[in-house]
């Protein structure tokens with residue numbers, strides 16, 4: 355599929371819209387606030403006009419400032435929107451033969467991104483994202499005919515064992531649920547193992563660089579969600595290639 359394909363463009367626009375809603379979830383879920391309700395400026399609390407809620411474009415048009423109070427709007431908003439748009443295009447490119455399957459995959463990647471973002475901020479994954487992720491992953495596996503028991507059991511079991519062994523110190527219970535969803539999403543267990551392996555390699559590299567540069571100390575807890583999300587995305591895009599490298 356070409357990036358100029360109407361489906362790819364449609365997915366990009368849809369992804370930007372999901373990203374816009376993602377900003378609301380990132381902001382409100384960790385604080386336990388209601389998800390519905392109009393958005394307001396973080397600084398002056400003025401309700402934002404509907405015409406100023408167009409993903410990315412409104413940010414550029416307003417030059418990154420609130421229309422009412424002129425204070426800066428966080429660059430986080432257009433970035434979350436853009437990343438969501440790109441994730442939707444990745445899903446469209448991965449499954450060109452079925453737009454429905456591609457859409458479900460896109461939503462899964464978007465949920466993973468939101469969970470990674472929130473986990474990095476608050477060291478925890480809201481069940482309001484986690485549980486829907488597992489259910490949608492189940493739907494995806496059923497729809498694409500890749501439903502297996504092994505992949506979610508191995509992925510979740512791996513984290514459950516660590517959780518039991520460390521009494522919840524090494525990994526959070528949210529990681530177990532997340533891993534089950536990732537197993538369902540990836541379909542067969544070797545792909546789930548690749549995702550976890552990539553997550554550990556990236557996580558260990560980041561931790562090492564952080565320790566050397568003294569950005570993090572030994573006592574710091576590092577959220578694992580972002581690395582699981584990266585490992586899963588890498589497996590979705592390059593999984594077959596990575597598996598062929600390991601098992602020729």
Ligand SMILES: [Zn+2]
Pocket residue numbers: 395396397398399400420421422423424425
């Ligand atoms: Zn304002």
